[in-house]
Amino acid sequence: MKFRINTKRMGLWLSVVLCAAMLGACSKQEEGSSAATEKPTAASVQPSADTSKASVKPTADSTPSPAASAAPTAVPTIPAKPVKDGPLTIQYVGNSCFFMTFPDGTTIITDPYPHTYDQQFGPAPEMDVDAMSISHSHADHSPGAKQFKGNPLRLLPALMKEPIQVGGVEVTGFNSKHVANMGDNEIFIFRYGDLKIVHMGETDKIESPEARAAVKDADVVLAYAGGYGADTIKNAVRFKELYEMGVKVLIPQHFSNNPDMIFYGGPTIDQVLADVPKGITIVKQDEFVVTKEMKQQFVQLTSMKMD
Numbered sequence: 336m337k338f339r340i341n342t343k344r345m346g347l348w349l350s351v352v353l354c355a356a357m358l359g360a361c362s363k364q365e366e367g368s369s370a371a372t373e374k375p376t377a378a379s380v381q382p383s384a385d386t387s388k389a390s391v392k393p394t395a396d397s398t399p400s401p402a403a404s405a406a407p408t409a410v411p412t413i414p415a416k417p418v419k420d421g422p423l424t425i426q427y428v429g430n431s432c433f434f435m436t437f438p439d440g441t442t443i444i445t446d447p448y449p450h451t452y453d454q455q456f457g458p459a460p461e462m463d464v465d466a467m468s469i470s471h472s473h474a475d476h477s478p479g480a481k482q483f484k485g486n487p488l489r490l491l492p493a494l495m496k497e498p499i500q501v502g503g504v505e506v507t508g509f510n511s512k513h514v515a516n517m518g519d520n521e522i523f524i525f526r527y528g529d530l531k532i533v534h535m536g537e538t539d540k541i542e543s544p545e546a547r548a549a550v551k552d553a554d555v556v557l558a559y560a561g562g563y564g565a566d567t568i569k570n571a572v573r574f575k576e577l578y579e580m581g582v583k584v585l586i587p588q589h590f591s592n593n594p595d596m597i598f599y600g601g602p603t604i605d606q607v608l609a610d611v612p613k614g615i616t617i618v619k620q621d622e623f624v625v626t627k628e629m630k631q632q633f634v635q636l637t638s639m640k641m642d
């Protein structure tokens with residue numbers, strides 16, 4: 336009798352202990368899963384006000400590339416974001432600076448410049464971005480643009496030995512020469528699904544076989560359209576060659592945004608447009624949406640309005 340009572344008590348006690356242990360395990364699992372889906376810290380990506388999407392599972396679109404999932408390196412990568420399912424859009428800031436928003440919500444800015452160039456290019460960018468690509472270290476393509484909030488990943492040429500994953504975007508870089516023999520320049524390729532966008536930086540030609548293969552058949556090339564130095568290849572020649580490489584859309588960069596302040600000999604937009612090959616449609620837009628259905632065209636983007 337005594338033994339049976341003790342067994343019941345022990346059973347009850349064991350049940351309580353087991354339940355407590357299970358509850359503890361559940362809450363620990365929840366802690367673990369929320370930690371796993373939390374947005375990364377400022378070390379790799381800027382904080383976002385919107386945490387409501389943090390627990391949505393990424394889809395196949397945002398699977399990290401092999402390079403991103405390889406052994407840890409000194410280069411931080413930004414984990415894929417939950418899919419927002421918006422379009423891939425490109426907006427123009429000024430000089431060589433574009434603001435790209437990808438369907439998973441990842442944002443990347445190219446070649447930002449500081450406020451010291453507001454007169455020449457328009458107001459310097461200040462928006463929240465996940466990453467910025469820097470083609471070279473001249474002040475008008477500046478890694479020293481400090482006006483950004485948070486701590487965007489800086490995609491510097493020296494880091495581009497391997498592809499870097501920024502959310503659902505795979506970024507690769509190819510070394511080239513800056514116009515007028517002014518050092519090195521990085522050509523950046525941004526891939527999202529089957530879409531491919533190229534930013535030439537400040538080079539007038541794409542020389543290495545690897546870079547040419549990467550640029551071939553690009554959906555969009557943000558094409559250098561300056562004219563710095565006597566030896567710089569003419570826009571008409573470069574534009575034609577890019578279309579012959581199968582590029583669908585050219586969007587010019589590094590021309591004189593302010594016709595009253597001609598920048599380093601850069602042509603005005605009217606001079607740039609005069610060099611577009613015959614038969615290529617020219618369109619003017621505030622924002623360009625990248626799709627697979629695009630035909631060959633030349634897009635003049637107006638500078639985006641800053642808040």
Ligand SMILES: [Zn+2]
Binds near residue numbers: 471473476513537
């Ligand atoms: Zn430069």
